Amino acid sequence: MVPKIMKRPARSTEGPFAGSISIGRLARKWGVPRRHVRRLMQKGRLPFIEVAGKIRVPTDALRENTS
Numbered sequence: 001m002v003p004k005i006m007k008r009p010a011r012s013t014e015g016p017f018a019g020s021i022s023i024g025r026l027a028r029k030w031g032v033p034r035r036h037v038r039r040l041m042q043k044g045r046l047p048f049i050e051v052a053g054k055i056r057v058p059t060d061a062l063r064e065n066t067s
Helices: 023-030 034-042 058-065
Strands: 020-021 050-052 054-058
Touching: 020 023, 020 058, 023 034, 023 054, 034 054, 054 058
Parallel strands: none
Antiparallel strands: 020 054, 050 054
């Protein structure tokens, strides 16, 4: 019997995580360690929200910080 291959679900633009990005994904996007992103949050330089027990960064906050 061949085991089934588990695939990741497509990224949803709806639901509780819509309009936000994870710490890990943001760190990879910026090319920095996750620790750096967390430190920015601790210092109050990067806003964050907690959704379903997960810490997320609103994408609107990223647009504000880059413009």
